[in-house]
Amino acid sequence: MTAPAVLDDPLTQAVVERLTRPDYPAFEAQLRSSGYCAQPVRLQGRVEVCDGHGHRRQVWTTDSEPDGLLRKACGNRREAVCGPCAERYRGDAWQLIVAGLRGGKGIPESVIGHPAVFATLTAPGFGPVHAHLLGPDGTPLRCRPRRDRPVCQHGNALSCSRIHGPDDPCLGEPLCPDCFDYDGAVIWNNLLGELWRRTMIHLPRRMAKLAGMTQKRLHELVRVSYVKVAEYQHRGLVHLHALVRLDKRMPAYRADELRAPAKRFTVQVLEHALRAAVAHVSVKVPDELGAGTIGWGKQLDVEQLCTDEQQRPRRAGYLAKYTTKSTEQAGGLLRRITHAEVEHVSVSEHNRRYLKTGFTLDDRVTAAIAADPLPAPPPSPPRPAPATFEDPNDLALRIARAMSTDERVTVRTHLGAEYVGRIVRRTPDGFMLDTGAVVAVAEVRAITAAPLQPPKRDKRDRRLAACAHTYGHRGHCLTKSRHYSVRFKDLRQAREQHVHEQLLTNGDQTQRDLAELAPEQRIGSFEFVGVGHLTTADALLAAQAAARAREHRELARQALYDHHNRRREDRCETPQDHPRPA
Numbered sequence: 001m002t003a004p005a006v007l008d009d010p011l012t013q014a015v016v017e018r019l020t021r022p023d024y025p026a027f028e029a030q031l032r033s034s035g036y037c038a039q040p041v042r043l044q045g046r047v048e049v050c051d052g053h054g055h056r057r058q059v060w061t062t063d064s065e066p067d068g069l070l071r072k073a074c075g076n077r078r079e080a081v082c083g084p085c086a087e088r089y090r091g092d093a094w095q096l097i098v099a100g101l102r103g104g105k106g107i108p109e110s111v112i113g114h115p116a117v118f119a120t121l122t123a124p125g126f127g128p129v130h131a132h133l134l135g136p137d138g139t140p141l142r143c144r145p146r147r148d149r150p151v152c153q154h155g156n157a158l159s160c161s162r163i164h165g166p167d168d169p170c171l172g173e174p175l176c177p178d179c180f181d182y183d184g185a186v187i188w189n190n191l192l193g194e195l196w197r198r199t200m201i202h203l204p205r206r207m208a209k210l211a212g213m214t215q216k217r218l219h220e221l222v223r224v225s226y227v228k229v230a231e232y233q234h235r236g237l238v239h240l241h242a243l244v245r246l247d248k249r250m251p252a253y254r255a256d257e258l259r260a261p262a263k264r265f266t267v268q269v270l271e272h273a274l275r276a277a278v279a280h281v282s283v284k285v286p287d288e289l290g291a292g293t294i295g296w297g298k299q300l301d302v303e304q305l306c307t308d309e310q311q312r313p314r315r316a317g318y319l320a321k322y323t324t325k326s327t328e329q330a331g332g333l334l335r336r337i338t339h340a341e342v343e344h345v346s347v348s349e350h351n352r353r354y355l356k357t358g359f360t361l362d363d364r365v366t367a368a369i370a371a372d373p374l375p376a377p378p379p380s381p382p383r384p385a386p387a388t389f390e391d392p393n394d395l396a397l398r399i400a401r402a403m404s405t406d407e408r409v410t411v412r413t414h415l416g417a418e419y420v421g422r423i424v425r426r427t428p429d430g431f432m433l434d435t436g437a438v439v440a441v442a443e444v445r446a447i448t449a450a451p452l453q454p455p456k457r458d459k460r461d462r463r464l465a466a467c468a469h470t471y472g473h474r475g476h477c478l479t480k481s482r483h484y485s486v487r488f489k490d491l492r493q494a495r496e497q498h499v500h501e502q503l504l505t506n507g508d509q510t511q512r513d514l515a516e517l518a519p520e521q522r523i524g525s526f527e528f529v530g531v532g533h534l535t536t537a538d539a540l541l542a543a544q545a546a547a548r549a550r551e552h553r554e555l556a557r558q559a560l561y562d563h564h565n566r567r568r569e570d571r572c573e574t575p576q577d578h579p580r581p582a
């Protein structure tokens with residue numbers, strides 16, 4: 001009997017080969033623990049335990065794993081790079097944003113009563129571009145109709161009577177590339193972080209004015225918290241979506257507590273102050289980049305958030321959606337490039353002009369810095385001599401000296417560990433470094449002066465070449481003020497803790513043994529082997545498993561939604577949309 005024709009297909013053959021291997025369950029477990037990452041990091045190595053007498057015992061090695069490898073999630077936040085990892089990031093972002101709006105994850109639920117606004121801050125115009133426009137009733141409008149059909153000095157029409165669809169590739173492209181101010185656009189993106197910082201400084205000032213009190217008094221009463229997300233528009237400029245919330249100012253030792261501000265600081269006051277701050281704030285453009293000032297665009301949306309339990313999570317979903325995107329919305333690149341690559345990468349001419357502008361502006365800044373270099377730093381004083389365990393008195397003196405002069409030191413221990421930092425305080429049997437490391441004096445082999453740190457980067461260097469692929473934008477996609485909500489790190493730790501508990505109860509013998517070890521008992525040594533799945537068949541299996549996992553999550557979410565609505569009906573309320581991540 002001959003095999004069915006479909007099995008002749010090499011991909012199907014490879015899939016069947018993988019599925020029928022005896023170690024397939026272990027392979028599937030690796031896919032699951034890497035979150036079905038589309039391009040996992042491949043590692044080789046082992047985990048050992050130290051028995052307290054300096055002897056190591058191997059407890060686990062990748063040699064016993066499928067293909068002798070460990071697959072770890074790449075953890076990339078961009079949808080265009082890795083779907084499953086981006087989805088996880090978006091989920092975390094949603095949790096972080098929503099916790100600051102209605103509580104949860106350690107944030108009190110009373111936060112829902114704080115005045116808060118959802119604002120979209122825009123860039124000014126840098127030249128006419130093709131746009132997808134909708135009228136007030138949702139009907140598509142013509143792009144840029146002009147009766148007098150103006151023509152620019154380069155001979156290009158500055159009008160466009162077409163109706164562009166939402167996916168038209170020409171969206172965001174300038175009507176005349178030579179009229180579009182690429183320099184201005186890149187400089188604006190580059191200074192955006194500073195513009196936002198200034199806006200947040202101006203906001204309380206404006207609030208003080210509206211409330212009829214001094215800035216000092218207002219500072220004692222109110223704290224502004226925010227989370228903001230950057231979104232690239234088709235034309236390549238960045239918009240900011242921000243949630244701004246008012247909290248009561250707490251004394252330093254209770255700074256982590258969240259309380260609602262006094263009643264007089266209403267959401268209306270917040271909106272008016274934000275509008276005033278956005279209208280008036282500006283940032284000086286450095287001389288080498290053409291001087292002058294930049295400010296926000298005319299368009300500003302501010303929506304007051306009510307204390308409705310439904311509206312707030314929807315805004316969080318809207319924000320979280322943008323956190324997995326980058327310049328791909330404007331047709332740009334996902335990676336850093338060099339000047340030499342600009343002419344060869346496959347992007348539209350509009351995007352290439354942006355990339356070129358980044359490098360040209362960077363050259364200008366570099367030339368300006370070279371023409372007027374910073375004065376050389378004063379020569380460093382002679383560095384204190386090392387001290388070793390062989391002379392304990394010398395060692396004790398060295399520690400005291402390093403503490404009194406705030407010196408950065410390198411501490412080597414008998415076990416071969418090395419710590420670099422400043423000694424901040426003594427402990428009963430040793431000392432603590434500013435990095436948080438605690439070292440017992442008995443463990444110390446030697447203390448020497450730490451290697452000199454490289455000179456600080458010139459402040460005038462705006463990193464325009466390194467940010468050419470992000471059109472000058474230097475900031476992170478999502479940033480928040482310290483007290484807005486939990487951190488990504490907290491959410492990740494909570495997830496790791498959950499996985500740890502799962503392994504302790506449901507894992508096999510090896511997994512349980514590993515999970516029971518304290519982190520300091522485990523010595524893991526791993527080597528990077530490569531990125532991505534080994535074969536197309538593996539990638540296909542991972543993608544299918546990711547789709548199934550997604551489906552399961554959707555079903556679970558639906559079940560939760562039904563459950564919530566049933567509970568609401570029981571309480572004779574009208575069912576509404578249950579919040580869910582976008």
Ligand SMILES: [Zn+2]
Pocket residue numbers: 037038039040073074075076082084085086
């Ligand atoms: Zn990934």
Ligand SMILES: [Zn+2]
Pocket residue numbers: 129130131143144160161162164
């Ligand atoms: Zn057009």
Ligand SMILES: [Zn+2]
Pocket residue numbers: 152153154155156176177178179
């Ligand atoms: Zn022109």
